[in-house]
Amino acid sequence: MRRQYATLALVFLVVFSVVASGCISGGGGEEETATIVMGVTDKVTDLDPSNAYDFYTWEVLNNVMEGLVKYKPGTLEIEPALAESWEVNEDSTVWTFHLRKDLKFADGTPLTAKDVVRSIERVMTIQGDPSWLVTDFVDKVEAKDDYTVVFYLKQPTAYFLALLTTPPYFPVHPDYAPDQIQSDQTAGGAGPYKITKWVRDEELVLEANPNYYGEKPKTEKIIIKFYRDASTMRLALQNGEIDIAWRTLRPSDIDSLKKDENFNVIEVPGGFIRYICLNTKNDPTSNVKVRQALAAAVDRPEIAQKVFMGTVEPLYSLVPNGMWSHKDVFKDKYGDGNMEKAKALLSEAGYSESNPLEIQLWYTPTHYGDTEADLAQMLKEQWEKTGMIKVTIKSAEWGTYTDYARNGQMQVYLLGWYPDYLDPDDYTTPFLKSTANSWAGTGYANPTMDDLLSQAQRLSDQNERTKLYEQVQDILAQDVPYIPLIQGKLFVVTQKNVKGVTIGPDMIFRYSTLYKE
């Protein structure tokens, strides 16, 4: 009888291993097809550009749609896209674009100026989350003929071309309902790829658009797999289930994959920034000396190394490194981990070792990845090193956190920012202009600042604008409603045979240059 059970157990094992190993050969992946499989932990929220407003979804939209102009891959230079040329009047309020003559949507439907106008009016009607990128600037838009589109702006806008590269300006297929958000609409636009399969949170399949006016994508089919978390995605990469692991692996994963010779780790500077918000309305952070002292005690290189394992770089202004007008204002004014300065400022504010400053530092545990608790802990340690600050760490998950922020209920808290368009304006106005920063909850308002920002928005001369933004950053470092911390880098990890990864300063991954060797 003993033998019987042993046999049974053996049979079970054999069956299992036969199924398992027998399937290896049947599992596919031998025949070389022009397909690249990419894993992400991000989600596509809304395939409708009138309502989509998160970075990853914009990336997908950028691959299946295109605007009148676009960034030249890998650069900040704007080049013609659906429009082959354009003119602007003297005070940059009327912009005229001339479309290419042979434009078609992915299914062959011709694309004319009327489609551009219809799509933009649709965004204005629907009033989805990103619609302000259109409605704040465009008064009206007209089709002069089949190939000419004219934008009449509400005020001179120097960076209008940068706005045109964002999805709310992309012409969409006539299948998109004129007055309704269509979150799962796959008709797309006139980009290099078209969507052929879409299972929310599971899989998105893109195939080369046969009617694309430009160069044909190097890889016919791109499959995007959506993962719940970074560790599962990393396992899938190591197991060869995916060719590329994209947004977002953890710093520790990137660190160890860099050492693994089976993979390429490609590093790209990113335009997303992380910063501390300080409530300027409530005690004790309403005292500017307190805010300055907190800024002085922060040691950014230590944060970048210890918390993020070198996957980010220190940031000393809200305008990111590498963007014109950027100035290391916080470094010049406070340095890093400047304990002497911090202590002096705290003394001036009336605090001492026996009467320490007590603050609550808030963070949100999952929205910015697993490292957030460590970041909060590190800040606590750095501040407490002064001997004059006592920090209590608090946390709330995202839905609650944003509510608290908007209502100004937190004192000192961590947030992050992804750009909408690549201009210093997008890194300053939403934070510092008193009429635009209610979302951040810092309550910051300074008339001089408001004035400088409005001026900079209207000027078209970049040198003049640079001077204004430099002034803006100086005042920022003086008033300290925010303490800039770090700027992200992006990491793409690929199997050895994957080539052609192109990500520009706009941080958008363009799949059409990818190929397998």
Place this chain on the structure above:
Amino acid sequence: MARGLGQYIIIRALMIIPTILILYTLVFFFLRILPGNPVMAVVGTKNIPPEQLEHLMQMAGLDKPLYVQYFDYLKGVLHGDFGVTLAFPMGKPVWDYIAQRFPATLELALWAFTVSVLLGLLTGVIGATRKGTKTDTAMRVYSIIAYTLFIPWFGMMLQYLFGIHLHWLPTSGRLDPGVNLHTVTGLYVLDSILTGNWEAFVSSVRHLILPALTLGIVLSGAYTRLVRNNMVDVLSQDFIRAYYARGVADRKVMWYALKNAFIPVVTLMGLQFAILLGGAVLTETTFSWPGMGTFLVDRIDYRDYNAIQGAVIFFAFFVGIISLIVDIVYALLDPRVKY
């Protein structure tokens, strides 16, 4: 007796209603006690004018008084309407998600269930027939270890061994990328057989093995213990000795013993099924399995009231139905049960 059984079934079925109602009420109020809401979670840090926020709240129906929201949703559920999602994408029927996600969970649960019952019976019978030996101890240790394994940890160990180390099996998802399957029931293995799609069959079986083993092994511990103890009990009874005395073959005696030891196991199966669905949540997150578990976790992150309520009510209803069936089967199997 037939009438008694009919009555029993009706009463048992009616008892599902208060259970669901209590659960719904708890979830409804618990979600709303917490600060923040789905609209805020979607808007996040973006700069949106207060009028638009108000408009969004209105669209989501969150501007109405709590009791109106409570009864509105309940009324909807009675008509089979689970409401629409409040977080992105706003306004899609929650039912669409349940219909898409539930079969994935069910498929995983059924396979894990089979694994756990088979493993539990095997190890339990082995233990019972070798009572007091080292093998028996080994089986008991197995049951304790299996029972206490932490699913995400154990799942990850299997992923490393069979995925990364041996490259035998995929570590996540339900199908290989690019494999197409025309779904009929939503159970991929069954669908691929029904449609004669062997590529999808192999792919879906391979994807099922690791998550089903993870969950199945963890749940088998409870069966091992129960089967062993029942078998030991039954084997010591007079009728077994009578079989042996009459020279009935060992295998046959074992079969009779197992049949007798099986009744409490059926009850456990019913109970385990609820635990199984709970365990599926953890297993799904470990293996990126696109089922109800991952759906629920995602939606909790975004405080999507309707989606969470819908998923919980559906789960509760399903578990209720399963335990009802188990009770009926139990009643039919064991004539001693009185209704």
